[in-house]
Amino acid sequence: MSSNPSCTVYIGNLDERVSDRVLYDILIQAGRVVDLHIPRDRETDKPKGFAFAEYETKEIADYAVKLFSGLVTLYNRTLRFGISGQDKSASNPQT
Template sequence: MARNPGCTVFIGNLDDRVPERVLYEILIQVGRVVDLHIPRDKETSRQKGYAFAEYETEEIAQYAVKLFSGLVRLHNKTLRFAISGQDKPSSNSNMPVTPRLNPVPAPKAPHLMRSSDTPASQQTVVNGRIAGYGISPSHSYDAHSQATGFH
């Protein structure tokens, strides 16, 4: 089946009631699936409880293992994912790599205004707090009182 074992993901603990289409729809969430093979018993034609999915690149296959491991549960069974032909990762092996996508700039943290950021002449202290910076949770907004200045 697999032309490139490094691009092939082993999926274990697969319930035999899971349709191939459902498994495929899950697997394509990380990238193009070149081939999906679910072995069947020759006598009963039932699924054997595991599958192989070949992705376009080794990077995508590694990302699929990293992303799906421990998260995909079908028919009360948590699926196991591994690069085909590899044993459980040892402590000195390389960790899976996340595919390089178009980078999204990190959002900038909002600038919080401190009392020291404004001149003292613009600050009013009410009940031990600096007033005039937004509406407090206990204050109800009334358009009429806002327009007339009466609260």
């Protein structure tokens, strides 16, 4: 999906009823969304409960995480936001 992971925001704790359009309409408030992907289960075709949004720049992605974290609730679920892959690199530093 992303040509630049530092511009990609992970969105977790999504309810399966959340549509691309609803999520996009929320995310666009932080800045231009280049790509939005909600992965689906191959067998059931139901959303897997998370999404990835690629923003135009790393600064916009960082701003989106700060802006939305703890504040966005859809279908009684508070969404989780983070820069995609950031937790992996922090827990597995390269030597």
